[in-house]
Amino acid sequence: MQLTLWTYEGPPHVGAMRIATSMRDVHYVLHAPQGDTYADLLFTMIERQDKRPPVTYTTFQARDLGGDTANIVTRAVQDAVDRFKPKALLVGESCTAELIQDNPGSLAMGMGLSIPIVPLELPSYSKKENWGAAETFYQLVRTLLLERSKMKEARPSREGRRPRVNLLGGTILGFRCRDDIAEVTKLLASVGVDVHVSAPLGAEPDDLRRLPDADANVCLYPEIALTTCSWLQRTFQMPTITTVPIGVGATRDFIAEVGRVLNIDVSAVLGGEVPGQASLSSSQSRMPWYSRSVDATYLTGKRVYIFGDGTHVVSAARIASEELGFKVVGLGTYSREMAREVKACAEKYGVTALITDDYLDVERTVAELQVELVLGTQMERHIAKRLGVPCAVISTPIHVQDVPARYSPQMGFEGANVIFDAWVHPLMMGLEEHLLQMFREDFEFGDGATPSHLHSVAPVKPEASSSAMAVELTSAVSIPVLAEPASAPELARTATTVAEASGAPVVVEVGAPVWSPDGEKELGKIPFFVRGKARRNTEKYAVAQGIALITTETLYEAKAHYGR
Amino acid sequence: MSTALPVYDAGATGGGCTDAPVLRERGQREVFCGLTGIVWLHRKMQDAFFLVVGSRTCAHLLQSAAGVMVFAGPRFATAILQERDLAGMADCNTELDRVVAELLARRPEISTLFLVGSCPSEVIKLDLVTAAERLNRENFPRVRVLSYSGSGIETTFTQGEDQCLKAMVPHLPEAIDGARRLMVVGTLADVIEDQFSRLFAQLGIGPVSYFPARRASALPPVGPGTQLLLAQPFVGETVRALQARGATLLQAPYPLGADGTTRWLAAAAAAWDVPAEHFRRVTEPAQARATTSLQRYRGALDGKRIFFFPDSQLELPLARFLSRECGMQLVEVGTPYLDRLVTVAELALLPEGTMLSEGQDVEKQLARCEAARPDLTVCGLGLANPLEARGLRTKWSIELVFSPIQGYDQAGDLAELFVRPLDRSARLTV
Ligand code: SF4
Ligand code: SF4
Numbered sequence: 001m002q003l004t005l006w007t008y009e010g011p012p013h014v015g016a017m018r019i020a021t022s023m024r025d026v027h028y029v030l031h032a033p034q035g036d037t038y039a040d041l042l043f044t045m046i047e048r049q050d051k052r053p054p055v056t057y058t059t060f061q062a063r064d065l066g067g068d069t070a071n072i073v074t075r076a077v078q079d080a081v082d083r084f085k086p087k088a089l090l091v092g093e094s095c096t097a098e099l100i101q102d103n104p105g106s107l108a109m110g111m112g113l114s115i116p117i118v119p120l121e122l123p124s125y126s127k128k129e130n131w132g133a134a135e136t137f138y139q140l141v142r143t144l145l146l147e148r149s150k151m152k153e154a155r156p157s158r159e160g161r162r163p164r165v166n167l168l169g170g171t172i173l174g175f176r177c178r179d180d181i182a183e184v185t186k187l188l189a190s191v192g193v194d195v196h197v198s199a200p201l202g203a204e205p206d207d208l209r210r211l212p213d214a215d216a217n218v219c220l221y222p223e224i225a226l227t228t229c230s231w232l233q234r235t236f237q238m239p240t241i242t243t244v245p246i247g248v249g250a251t252r253d254f255i256a257e258v259g260r261v262l263n264i265d266v267s268a269v270l271g272g273e274v275p276g277q278a279s280l281s282s283s284q285s286r287m288p289w290y291s292r293s294v295d296a297t298y299l300t301g302k303r304v305y306i307f308g309d310g311t312h313v314v315s316a317a318r319i320a321s322e323e324l325g326f327k328v329v330g331l332g333t334y335s336r337e338m339a340r341e342v343k344a345c346a347e348k349y350g351v352t353a354l355i356t357d358d359y360l361d362v363e364r365t366v367a368e369l370q371v372e373l374v375l376g377t378q379m380e381r382h383i384a385k386r387l388g389v390p391c392a393v394i395s396t397p398i399h400v401q402d403v404p405a406r407y408s409p410q411m412g413f414e415g416a417n418v419i420f421d422a423w424v425h426p427l428m429m430g431l432e433e434h435l436l437q438m439f440r441e442d443f444e445f446g447d448g449a450t451p452s453h454l455h456s457v458a459p460v461k462p463e464a465s466s467s468a469m470a471v472e473l474t475s476a477v478s479i480p481v482l483a484e485p486a487s488a489p490e491l492a493r494t495a496t497t498v499a500e501a502s503g504a505p506v507v508v509e510v511g512a513p514v515w516s517p518d519g520e521k522e523l524g525k526i527p528f529f530v531r532g533k534a535r536r537n538t539e540k541y542a543v544a545q546g547i548a549l550i551t552t553e554t555l556y557e558a559k560a561h562y563g564r
Numbered sequence: 565m566s567t568a569l570p571v572y573d574a575g576a577t578g579g580g581c582t583d584a585p586v587l588r589e590r591g592q593r594e595v596f597c598g599l600t601g602i603v604w605l606h607r608k609m610q611d612a613f614f615l616v617v618g619s620r621t622c623a624h625l626l627q628s629a630a631g632v633m634v635f636a637g638p639r640f641a642t643a644i645l646q647e648r649d650l651a652g653m654a655d656c657n658t659e660l661d662r663v664v665a666e667l668l669a670r671r672p673e674i675s676t677l678f679l680v681g682s683c684p685s686e687v688i689k690l691d692l693v694t695a696a697e698r699l700n701r702e703n704f705p706r707v708r709v710l711s712y713s714g715s716g717i718e719t720t721f722t723q724g725e726d727q728c729l730k731a732m733v734p735h736l737p738e739a740i741d742g743a744r745r746l747m748v749v750g751t752l753a754d755v756i757e758d759q760f761s762r763l764f765a766q767l768g769i770g771p772v773s774y775f776p777a778r779r780a781s782a783l784p785p786v787g788p789g790t791q792l793l794l795a796q797p798f799v800g801e802t803v804r805a806l807q808a809r810g811a812t813l814l815q816a817p818y819p820l821g822a823d824g825t826t827r828w829l830a831a832a833a834a835a836w837d838v839p840a841e842h843f844r845r846v847t848e849p850a851q852a853r854a855t856t857s858l859q860r861y862r863g864a865l866d867g868k869r870i871f872f873f874p875d876s877q878l879e880l881p882l883a884r885f886l887s888r889e890c891g892m893q894l895v896e897v898g899t900p901y902l903d904r905l906v907t908v909a910e911l912a913l914l915p916e917g918t919m920l921s922e923g924q925d926v927e928k929q930l931a932r933c934e935a936a937r938p939d940l941t942v943c944g945l946g947l948a949n950p951l952e953a954r955g956l957r958t959k960w961s962i963e964l965v966f967s968p969i970q971g972y973d974q975a976g977d978l979a980e981l982f983v984r985p986l987d988r989s990a991r992l993t994v
Contacts, residue, residue: 001617001643001659003666010624019958033683035597035716036621038629040946050953058591062686062717076592083927095619096683096717099650125647326867 006359008334012122013094019136020054022171022200027086029077031104032094034059042132054078073104088205092120118143138227144208149235163262164194166214168251169225170201179409187412191266212236246315248285248416285413287420305371306331308395310338314345316375316394329369390426436542513542519550537562569830597716598724605641609753611675612780614640618682624651676780681713719878720900722798722877731803739787746772750796753968766846769836798877800903817909819970821885822854846905850972857976864983866891871938874898875961880910894918895938955984
């Protein structure tokens with residue numbers, strides 16, 4: 001048993017739902033109890049789909065268990081086929097049905113249906129959502145290409161046509177997949193390459209049957225598409241383009257790889273890219289110039305922590321370090337499948353990778369590392385909110401506000417622009433930071449002062465935010481749970497009780513240094529967004545020096561010791 | 565006893581929908597499982613912790629269904645079964661002991677720990693009742709360990725609370741004196757509890773206890789003389805367990821709306837022999853206030869047609885409130901299950917001929933809904949946007965469970981929740 005408070009990934013059948021929902025004319029019959037229908041709302045609320053996911057649940061109950069649950073499956077399959085008329089049917093089970101071993105896949109196979117049936121075996125007690133999505137996509141592609149895979153076809157002739165590739169891995173509930181596909185399609189068009197099929201997002205079963213007619217596969221999201229790309233490579237000798245074009249450097253590398261793999265001249269596009277040159281015309285992206293503009297100097301060496309799926313973390317580390325001049329102080333992933341890549345990446349930046357799906361590990365690490373910016377998932381957004389650190393979301397799991405209405409890809413040159421805005425926006429602006437430093441006693445710059453371009457409310461004290469009596473529906477609408485319209489003092493009271501009750505460590509270490517009133521007062525003059533760091537540094541310094549009472553002197557000695 | 569009190573009379577043949585035919589469906593259901601109750605129960609009982617013994621699905625449901633804020637240390641968690649746990653029973657119990665020990669060490673302030681069963685734990689026949697008894701022996705009195713099932717093969721959505729409360733019933737202290745006391749059963753927001761407490765005090769009804777209380781360790785006494793007044797329509801099993809301990813059920817509609825609240829209070833007043841004159845003096849100002857607040861919204865709802873998908877069990881009381889106090893027409897009132905013990909007073913107040921359905925076959929019901937094209941549809945989160953996209957206005961039922969809607973001073977708020985989607989669609993031109 002694994003004690004879990006929050007999970008980064010859902011169970012593997014949710015991954016299968018993502019594949020079914022991403023496509024047209026595919027239906028999924030899921031042998032599962034009624035509660036598992038909650039997964040529909042991920043699609044209808046978080047991703048704001050206007051249709052229900054194409055999933056039929058058997059919703060068997062306890063009273064069915066002794067009897068004929070198999071019958072329930074075949075009835076559900078027949079109803080789904082009659083009602084939705086899919087061109088391919090996925091049949092599988094969730095964690096509970098896995099235990100009763102009805103084998104819904106084989107049951108469906110035995111029904112003599114005229115459409116392709118893909119039986120799914122997704123072990124719920126050892127695997128997770130992304131794995132489930134990858135496996136489902138692979139099984140579906142394999143089933144639909146079964147005939148062709150035996151024919152030992154030659155690669156398609158390139159005679160008289162432009163080169164063409166498949167874009168593989170985009171899904172519903174992925175991170176900005178819809179816009180990435182559009183952006184990469186544009187990018188490829190600029191070097192004369194067509195997109196043959198984009199899948200699973202936007203494809204139908206017949207499109208998957210056409211996959212081998214492309215010249216190569218672009219593995220856009222390895223978490224989802226790598227298994228399929230490898231199989232296509234083995235079976236149809238289709239080369240795989242593996243560079244993920246997130247960031248300016250990676251986008252340039254991607255174009256170069258496209259050129260190499262397809263044996264085409266990409267200099268028309270790549271020629272206009274001038275790494276190392278500070279001017280607006282040095283790239284199709286504005287990001288290199290923005291990053292070199294003096295205004296961005298204040299970004300130098302900002303301490304960032306990066307956590308998310310493997311692909312986005314590796315990409316983000318490169319951008320943070322090479323394209324924005326941040327300092328990567330730590331990174332990690334919840335995708336065990338990508339652990340090797342992420343560890344290699346961490347090594348490159350001289351940090352150790354955190355491979356975990358326990359968000360408390362991540363929270364602890366972020367707190368310890370005294371981070372100035374967190375790039376993470378919606379879990380890290382909460383961690384950052386609690387610690388009062390700015391945060392940008394770069395990876396799934398996502399929340400409703402990570403599915404923006406506007407065009408906002410992560411990939412390609414436009415993606416780099418979007419990333420520049422998204423990561424820099426939460427930070428304090430350059431000169432503003434200086435002003436706050438200089439006039440820290442201005443009453444308007446009190447503790448609540450947030451970056452002036454962010455009209456948000458003042459950051460909530462950690463204790464208060466953890467006690468907020470609000471349950472948030474997936475649409476980001478807050479609904480008070482059994483909350484009374486409490487007055488401020490009342491709220492504060494609840495806050496403390498809850499903070500005490502929540503087991504938040506009220507650490508009173510024996511022999512820990514104590515702040516003198518003047519030291520505390522001086523500390524109060526330090527702008528709130530660096531105050532936590534100053535406090536921790538000073539205390540660390542005092543402990544190291546064996547100082548029991550922290551005075552103003554100690555504060556400045558520590559400052560001198562650690563530098564900014 | 566004063567006959568002037570508007571009390572539900574069990575003797576008179578109900579009328580309304582008491583004997584109305586019910587459409588029973590047994591197809592695909594689109595309803596959460598009982599685990600969902602943890603979302604509000606852990607907020608209500610601030611010293612309780614809920615440990616689900618289940619799968620990653622259960623953990624994912626808990627965090628997605630309510631889209632809960634990621635609290636630093638939420639008072640619930642899931643012990644996720646792994647492949648090796650499924651190998652043998654002995655193993656599972658040792659694992660559970662380990663997880664519980666870890667948890668209790670981390671959360672010393674917890675006074676009650678609920679082990680919550682799920683579909684996987686039920687199917688592998690992991691005996692959480694025995695496990696809880698064992699852990700209770702080890703940890704009581706510091707921590708009381710109880711168990712109940714919130715599994716989707718046995719419970720729907722709000723039934724989880726019923727199971728949770730039922731698990732506490734055997735531990736309620738005995739009210740030996742046999743004295744008359746009132747127990748309000750079903751989770752209420754604290755603010756509403758306080759409002760009701762003031763009214764009960766003015767009416768001279770007492771002592772009053774609430775079940776669940778704000779602290780799980782503050783268990784209300786029960787015995788002969790205990791009169792049960794239900795705040796939520798999904799506590800039937802709990803009621804039966806309390807009746808077995810000598811308590812008496814006061815039949816009443818639920819305290820939704822001005823008239824609903826009056827009838828609810830009247831049931832208690834009758835049991836306490838409160839003179840009708842006094843009852844009126846106490847309730848009239850509050851009821852008048854509630855009626856005024858409803859007036860503002862009635863126009864927007866009057867004559868509008870509403871359709872309920874089965875979800876929270878609140879469907880019957882809401883339908884009664886909306887039809888009687890807001891003038892809405894009921895197209896279909898679906899409910900996950902119909903427990904007459906706790907709904908008989910509501911059924912009697914529903915307009916005759918109301919189409920009632922129990923259980924679900926979601927595709928068929930969607931077809932009925934689309935054919936009827938109601939002005940407003942109450943449904944779960946999975947269905948709302950798809951229905952909106954077909955031009956139907958919707959109200960999420962889960963919001964009605966999470967919001968303070970009971971009592972006189974919330975009557976207007978309750979009506980407003982139904983007006984909002986209509987108002988919104990009237991404003992929008994895009
Ligand atoms: S329906 Fe069963 S398996 Fe699914 S979340 Fe609920 S308890 Fe867990
Ligand atoms: S407040 Fe809600 S939407 Fe915002 S980050 Fe938290 S859970 Fe997500």
